[in-house]
Amino acid sequence: MPPVSAMVSPSDRALRCRHRRAGALLFVFAVAGALPGARHAAAQVVHPAVSATLTQRDSDRILPTLTAQAAAEAGDGSPHAAPLPASALTTEDFRRMLPRTDMRSDADANAHPHPHAFLDNGAATSFDAAPIAKNPLAPDAIAIGATSCIACHALENLQASHSLHVRAFRAGAAGTGAAAACESCHGPGSAHARDPTKPGSIIAFTRDAVTPIDAQTGVCLACHEGGARQDWMGSVHQQHELACTDCHNPMARLSAEGALADHSINEVCSTCHQDIRDKFNRRSHMPLPEGQMSCVDCHNPHGTLTADLIKTDTVNGTCYACHAEKRGPFLFEHAPVRESCLTCHDPHGSNQEALLTLPVPMLCQQCHTMTGHPNDLLTTAGLATGPAPDERLIGRACLTCHANIHGSNNPSGSRFHK
Amino acid sequence: MRKLLVPSLAVAIAAAFVGTRAWADSTDSARVGDIQYGNALDPTGWAPLLWADPRGFSWLHAGMMRTPSGVLYPYPPRREDAGSPLYKNSDWVYSGFLQLGYLHVGGDTQAEFLRQYAGWRDGLAPGLFALYADDPKTGQYLEFRGSRLSGDDQYYRLRSGQYGVYKVEAFYRDIPHHVTTSAYPLWNGVGSTDLTLPAPLMPGGSTPPEVAAVEKTRPRQTVGATRRREGLGLEAKLYRDWSGYISIVNEKRTGNGLWGGPMYLNYILEDNGGALETVRPIDFTTTDVSMGLRDAGTVWQFQLNYTGSFFRDHEDQLNFQSPFALRNVAGVPQVANIHQGQFSLEPDNDSHNLRAELSRSLKWNGQLSLATAWGTMRQNDPLLPPVTCTGTGGVFISPSADYTFNCANWNTGAALSRQTAGARIDTGLLDAKLTLRPTSRLGWHAGVRWYREDNKTNYLAFNPLTGQYGYIAENGSQGSIIPGQIGIFDPRNPLFASYVTQVRAIPFGYSDTVFDTGVDWRLGENNTLNLTYSFDRNQPKYRERKRVNEQRIKLAWVDRAIGKGTLRVDYEFAYRNGGPYNYNPYELFYSTALPGFVTPPLGNVAFTTDAMRKYDLANRVEHKFHATLIYPIGATATISAIVYATRDDYAAAIGRQATRNRGFDLSWDWQPSPMTSMNANLGRDDSSLDFSNVGDNENVTGGPGRGDPSLGGPLFPLANQWQGIDHERDYNAGLTLRHDFGRVRADFSYTYTYALGRIGYAFASAGALPITQQPFAGDVGNGFPDNHYHINTLQLGFDIAFSRMLGLRVFDVFETGSFADWHYLGLQGNLVIDHRIYTDLGPQPHYSANLIGVLLNVKL
Incomplete structure (x- = not known):
């Protein structure tokens, strides 16, 4: 997914301010969402300073509102959004959802890298077991869930919904109620939600990204x-x-x-x-x-x-x-043909026929100096319009006689003309 | 094979339904072939669905982002935000698209370059039918894509599966390849294995004017073949990180191809010999099987892959008749009447390859990879008899100079030392690679690769019926013109005891060992240097060199500090040398190595000059430079530029001596909004190739000095040396523009291609030319007429939306081209030149064609 840091035009101050306000709200939401749902396991992934600022009551109050807002803004009829009417969500829902939404960033999952949650109904795919990528530039960030991301990145969500990659994630999430596919690639989003324009706060994959190329590649290769x-x-x-x-x-x-x-x-x-x-x-x-x-x-x-x-x-x-048909092996082989087709052909394209690197007979005459007819200089006099037409120049030239140039399986074919 | 396939397929299918949890891992980019489905109407196979969504990609910003290298991503295509339920209350949703309409081709509809790989025809054409359905809850999906231009240009591909669990793929496709559309074959039976002369022509009994008269009545034909491919594949997760796959692809290739027909040299023997351009049948079936296991763990990764390929040629020979009579040069009565020729066509063959590859992640972001492969290529087709003639061949001068042969002793399988080919090449591969990246600034890698081809073919050309070695050249025609040049060695007969001829198959093979190592060094945030050294030792068997070494140093620099662009610069230096060069390494396989061979008093004629250096083995110094710049202009445009040059110098007095290549490409992409996009590009490429050769002094081949291979000696005098130079220049330009006006969307494109080729020559004296051309040495100038290939293609199209679901596409493609190639010069209306018969007139010198399409677009 393209990074938010790259999405925001530096010159668009108004948009940036609005984004910052949304980001601040989202950060609160994110931390709140993470804490109650995964309190038993999240201590190791939630920044201590953050966890100390929110209470259970805070999260109970904030979460439903923000979730409803996010779902309404998404409005995309996306597979996971539709069956989760925001008004019906409770903290308990998030308690059930978020650990999986966070794509198993909890300690239990880390200890058991092959959980079987998705086997319960046999419906989900392996994608719901995808880990959350580690962002080396924001090591303390925590996952906030895709619903949070979509609150701002609504159109991105719509466009991504048509991609095979995201559809696969969605299907994986459908069986478990998870909703944090974004962070599987972009890393935990809390730092980005706190400061959306801060480079490196989230793993980004575009030209403006400060995430090192190796780190970007590592995210993809993780799966x-x-x-x-x-x-x-x-x-x-x-x-x-x-x-x-x-x-x-x-x-x-x-x-x-x-x-x-x-x-x-x-x-x-x-x-x-x-x-x-x-x-x-x-x-x-x-x-x-x-x-x-x-x-x-x-x-x-x-x-x-x-x-x-x-x-x-x-x-x-x-x-x-x-x-x-060129594989043979043939009774009589043509050495350069056997070793590499590139000796005579340019597989990408050529100004000669059959991808040859030079016109025949000149192609052949680079190697064939044997006594007899191969080593003559053939000139315009030998063209069909010339005074001494010569079959070595006209039409298929050498190949008119040596047609089996890739190898002959005939007992009389050592010179490829049989 | 069937025994193996059935249980494997069953295991894979069963595994698909018990498999559960590893990530999706398509085999596509590791599979050879059938990756791409498209056609000349729509090379992307997706074009009608690529109009951009006016909303763009994000509410948060305008424009599109750029790739890490700096290229703008295209705007995402317009899609319905959600698919339609497959039926009431269904969890499955679907979306689809159908483009159906009428195509009309006008102008020179049979132009070769218009039809080379396109099956255009007038009529109803489903341009694209695409359907996608999935169940978002389960991740099960089904995808279909198809298009049809004609019966020999169509594709249909179905995929189904469950994301990350299994995938089934089935396809059917026809791919045309028209080699020429201006063929006028003389013979009856084109497409079969027997080409016969049309009446009133008589085999071995017609004159060139008679043949020319009949040739003018022959109808125009297209020569080419169609590949019909059908395949079935399954890929499934097995357990945790393990997955398996199996696929079977069957190809039926039918048609014909331009071929040859030698009846010995005509250029030097007026009204004698023959060079016939015939047409061969193509009737191939190839079945490819691929299956494998993969473990894609985080620490260990493993692949085991088997590929089998089974090729069958349903036509094993081509027989043709020559209308011309042969005359011996001794001037004695002709006892032979050779008027038939034959080719063996490609034999059936089987190939197997088994490869295993194991990798392990190491500390310091490292990886160790080990790979091994074993393969074999085999064929054991029945061998055809050495000749097809009947009666007597050769030349009878006198009882003591009897150069005849009895065809009955050679036109039977009993004339062979073995009845089947028994050809086999085994291959082996070992590869080890170690990569470490101890810090973010430093990386190191090293690898060793060893590959071998072991040719086990062993064929001795020995006739048990006659006790003679060798073969009958050109079905007997050569020996029926030139006394003694039958092609056989007979130690018991003084007439043939000194005859030099090949008597064994040469089992060419090689082993190749490559060592390479390199470092990556990151200089700050935006610069990376990469230095790689490799040493390649090639050890060919029965070639002019037993050992060829090539050392290569490559320096690569990646810079991301130039604006927001990316510059990649490569420079490569290579030096190749090797062991001693033996200008004639084939002695072992010739009659000269057999007991009883009598070396003539003047020695054997030198095989070739010892100054010759074949370019795949010659000493060489190579420089390569390549630079790519991708440079963003503002937020909506990108300029990309490529500059490259290659220089090769070969240490060869005779043979390829030097190549030069340089060129550039410039491209400008602009997408100011989702509604508009534009691209302009321009490129030029120049290349040259120098080579030299030396004509042998034919006055010496029968006298003293004929065994001297030295350049400057009596057989290869410096006066006969000549030089050839090939110059080629290519221009490419293109412009595309797309704009969405709302209800109407317009697209325009123009492409220009111009290639110019010129073969020049220089020679020290007329002795470099064949005897027949020497009288004209003063008139031949310094090169052949220029070849050129010039194509202009203009396309204009409109997509008109009637409703959200219904629209119309109207387009016109106009293409004009010109072409010249001296190979075909003078053939128009003149396909019979003395004893030469040609079939192909070559591509049209000029053509213009127009394609109009009116297609209904329906969203499903």
């Missing part, structure tokens, strides 16, 4: 580590300090899939790799401009065992995934 991201550490994108939110925006559904920061994978990648995008405009190219495939069909931007983020053990392994 998404392993699997396709197991090789993130040391990958070229990690070394270039890309953050997850350079490519992803989990706060809106901008793309058909993938929670991307732009409208498609290819558009995301071409944000930085414009030179590669241009290659796809060339005469021969993989069908990316036509929407038939994406960069991520071959590359895993999250890191792989190869330097170029190729998904398979080798470049050829990736090419064979779609061009299995």
Whole structure:
């Protein structure tokens, strides 16, 4: 979620003042909400100075009012808001809800990282067990619950409701009554509620964030580590300090899939790799401009065992995934073909046919100097319009005879023309 | 395979319903293929749903925020705030969209570049059908997306599951690839394995004018193939942090492709030989299976993955007829009538790969990763006989100079040393990586990777029927023109005891070991330096070098202190060298290595010049520079710029010598409000490649000095050296503009692509040219005519809203292009040139096409 610190325009003083007032109220609400609901466990997460300022009576008085206000402002018909009419909420409700709303920040949960609360009705998903992220820049902050966040961030809540990421959190919360999905990523919100414009008071993921990139990434990896991201550490994108939110925006559904920061994978990648995008405009190219495939069909931007983020053990392994006929092995192999398709092809695009890096026969003549016909300089005289037409230049050139250039399975095919 | 799949699928399905608690972990970005679903009408697969919400993203501020690198996020699309209940009192809610209408393509509708990967056709087209439904209480969901331009360009993808618990995916798609739309194949039977000549042409009995006359009557055809893919996948949580997945994808690829047909060299033998551009069938089936287990714990992470790929080619050969007669150069009566040719097409093959990867988090924010993989690629297809001819092949000069062969001894499987290929390559991978970040300012990583391909193929070209080694070249045509050049070695026959020919398959393989280490050093809040060193030792088998070393140093700098922008600069230096270079490492696989080979008194003709350095093995110095700047302008605009350059220098007198590449890209993005967005971009790329070669002195190949491989020697004189230079320049520009007027929304885009290519050459003397071109050496200039590829595409569209649920999209795309490539120069109306027959005219020199669409938008 974008940080509130980034959302507030520094020049918008009126808005900032209003926000501050809301923040102050929310802070009171937050602390009040946390204390009665989780008093037995929250002592370790609530700042002592704060806990001393509120009584049970204070929270009983403040909570229902603010909750109703927040729910009314949200007004979004969101899955968790609808079944919780604010007027019906009591402190006891919060006592039941908040520990789970806080996504298990309580001591009991910390001691038992695999609770089974969501098994009671079998309805919720694993998302309601997500931990609250730790904010290194606000270590004393405590969770305040999503309802509090939404009190100000109502439109953000609406937009985020369409994203797969947030819908998943909502579904997780539905089974337990929890409502603090925001803090699973942004960390506990009390410091931010107290001073919304203070940089670092909440974990933020945008350009204005003061949260270090590593910390931002760590928040995402806390849930998404392993699997396709197991090789993130040391990958070229990690070394270039890309953050997850350079490519992803989990706060809106901008793309058909993938929670991307732009409208498609290819558009995301071409944000930085414009030179590669241009290659796809060339005469021969993989069908990316036509929407038939994406960069991520071959590359895993999250890191792989190869330097170029190729998904398979080798470049050829990736090419064979779609061009299995080239895999062989053949009775007679062409050495550079077997070792790397890139010896002759530029997979992103080329001004020659079939993604070749040079026109044939020149491509072949970089290596083939053997006595006989391979090493001649072929000139315009050999074109179909020339005085001495030469099949080594016309049409498919060398490949007119050596058609099985990727390897031949014919007993007479050692020169790939059988 | 079935035995393995069924229980695995059952386990995974069962696990899905008992699995409970680990996080969602899509396999998408680790899977090869089928990540993207879109088409030329809508490359995003989502375009109608991307109009921005006028409310923006936040009540608290105007505009959008930026990514950590500084790029503006697009405004979120307009959506209904809540979905509709699936039925009364249902917990499920849904939202959907249907775009349906009529497309019309006008102008040059068969233009190759218009249709390369697009199945445009006139008619009714569902541009997009998207449906999303979920139960917010349980997290169960269902998602469908589909689009259809035509029968060979469509996709449908269904996903269903429960967030974080399981996911089932099924898809069906057709992807077209039109290789050419201007093909005029001479033969009957295109698409089959047997190409026969149309009447009145006679195999081996027609003249070029007769063939040309028939060729002019042949209809225009499109050559290409369609991939029909269908897949089913399941991913499920198993226990705690463990998850499992399995998927099966089946692809049927059908169509045809441009191919060849050699009947020996024509350029040097007027009215003889033959070079035929034929068309081959494509009838492939590939079944891919992937399954695995994952543990995504906080301390330990583990992956075990199996992928199997099973390729089947339902056509194993291509047979073609040549209309031309062959004549031997000895001037004696022709005893052979070779007029048929044959290719083996790709064999069936199986591939298996098993990979395990284990990682453990360490102190100091560290991680240790170990990975290993084993794979194998195998095929054991039946081998075709060496020839298809009947009767006698070769040249008979006299009883003591009898260079003939009996086709019956070679056109049978009994002529082979083995009946099936028995080809196999095993692969192995070991990888270890250690990363530590003891402080927020310092990080260190090191890794070792070892990979090997072990080629176990062992084939000996030996004919048990004749006791001879080697093969019959070009189905017998070569040996029926040039006496003795049949392709066989026979130690018992003096006529063939000195013949140099390949007699064994070469089992190319390699092992590659890479060590790398690097440090990340944070200088203050806004600057990071990264220094990486790697050493790569490649050990190819049966190549010109047994050892190739490459050292690489890379320095990367990330700066976030320039305004609110981000600058990333990389510089890389690499140096490659290696062991001694053997210009002919293939002796072991040639007849020269067999007992009984008689070295001629003047020695064997040198295989090639020893000055040759193949560019994948040659010594090389490389410099790479790449800089990316993302720079915000105010709150609503961003400029991004890329500058790059690469320089490679190869230590090669003959072969590739140097490459240069440099270019830039500039892009300006502006989104002043949710109602308006604009992008303009401009790019240019220049590249060059220098290489050199040397024509052999054909007067020496039969005399003294023919065994001398040295550059400057009698066989490869310096006078015959020549130089080739490739220059390419690419321009790209684009402009997009979208504005929402309220009831009407307009979008405009323009893209411009211009690529220019030029092959230049220089030569020391006419001896560099083939004999046939030497008389014209003074007229050939210094290069080929320029190639170019020039496309302009203009699109204008309007979305008109009639109501909240109903709207109309009207759009027009106009595309014009021009193209030139000297490979096709002069072929128009002239596809038969002496004994050469061409099929493809190449892309159209000029075309203009227009696409109009009227599509109804319905929100469901």
